Amino acid sequence: MTQIVIDKVRHMYRPARGRPVLALEDVSLEVGEQEFIALLGPSGCGKSTLLYLMGGFLPVESGSITVNGKLVTGPGPDRGVVFQHFALFPWKTVLQNVLYGLERQNMAREQREERARKFIELVGLRGFEDNYPSQLSGGMKQRAAIARTLAIDPQVLLMDEPFGALDAQTRALMQSELLGIWRASPKTVIFVTHDVQEAVYLAGRVVVMSARPGRVKTIVDTNFDKTAPDILRSRQFNDKVDEIWGLVKEEAIKAQMGRGP
Ligand SMILES: Nc1ncnc2c1ncn2[C@@H]1O[C@H](COP(=O)(O)OP(=O)(O)O)[C@@H](O)[C@H]1O
Ligand SMILES: [Mg+2]
Known part of the structure; x- marks a missing residue:
């Protein structure tokens, strides 16, 4: 069952000073009930913006977002958020x-x-x-x-780099605990990260976003059994990481060039 529908969302920031910034352009995505999705992409590609729009913390000005068929117009108890800070x-x-x-x-x-x-x-x-x-x-x-x-x-959990500030060991522990919690009480999770390994380990699908303005570049299926104790060293796992890393790198290079001298 589809739970979240993001349809042709565009988002422009208009700061009081300085030029407008087109953060997202034509983003469409459907997320199923109890799916675990990772949003991956270079810094500045609009991952947080998309999450804030889904959370109802920013107004959807162009396109639409629905959760359980209802338009998102503000925050609600159906969507819980966990941010990095x-x-x-x-x-x-x-x-x-x-x-x-x-x-x-x-x-x-x-x-x-x-x-x-x-x-x-x-x-x-x-x-x-x-x-x-x-x-x-x-x-x-x-x-x-x-x-x-x-x-x-909440039916939907929106997480913006929740483990980004943690040391590597704590992060690994938190990742496996989150998976355990999710398996015990499944809910729809949208998990923003820029860590490819983390995305492949946690999510059933990884949405790779393009450099700014953010769009959905590709969606990679990462829904394989990850319960084996040495999964992080398996061939299947590392092939996926390499594949996705290649896609993200292309965008990271574009983002670097776009920034100019
Ligand atoms: N309040 C804001 N005003 C103007 N520009 C912003 C604002 N917030 C974010 N941006 C810009 O929008 C783009 C996307 O930001 P963000 O969603 O935070 O990206 P990400 O989370 O992928 O790093 C970036 O270029 C960022 O500088
Ligand atoms: Mg961010």
């Missing part, structure tokens, strides 16, 4: 941060707390419920942010 309230504990997301839901106080604790445990933060963000590592903060978003149980 952890948006935790520094004055709230981990538990309070996760509870905050549940406050607008029609749930009894004990029920909310039970749910918050369940998701804190799911992301491996049991024992840190009463810690403040300043008392957590970067990886732990990101887990807390993910718990807060997952607890709301």
Whole structure:
């Protein structure tokens, strides 16, 4: 079942000072229910812009985006977001941060707390419920942010380079945990990254975007079994990474040249 339809979306930024920037041009994409999609492309190609449009944080001025047949006109509880820069309230504990997301839901106080604790445990933060963000590592903060978003149980999860600021080891751990969470409770995920390995490992389809203005250059099927313990070293995995890396490199070079001297 198709859940998200992006139809001929174009987006122009018109800064108060300076020239307008055409960020996206004629982007069309359909995403199925419970699909895990990665958006990949060189820096500045409009990945974040597309995610903000899907999230309803930027107005869709040209073309349309629908989720479950409804036009996106603003943020909504059907779409949860996780961004690279952890948006935790520094004055709230981990538990309070996760509870905050549940406050607008029609749930009894004990029920909310039970749910918050369940998701804190799911992301491996049991024992840190009463810690403040300043008392957590970067990886732990990101887990807390993910718990807060997952607890709301959005049908669609929009993630913008959520592991981009983490060290390699923590990132690998978070990737396999995210896959575990997704397998246990499937939802539609749009995951923005510029890391080809990460895209191939996580997603069932990888959408490669062109240099600015961003368009869909190619969609590569990466839906093979990734549960084998040494999958990252397998031939199949690395052939996919090489194939996609070649496509992204072309665009990265174009983006470099477009920037000029
Ligand atoms: N608020 C803004 N005003 C003007 N230009 C912007 C604004 N936000 C992003 N851009 C430009 O739009 C293009 C796409 O940005 P973005 O979606 O952040 O790309 P990505 O996430 O792929 O790196 C870039 O050239 C960026 O400089
Ligand atoms: Mg971005």
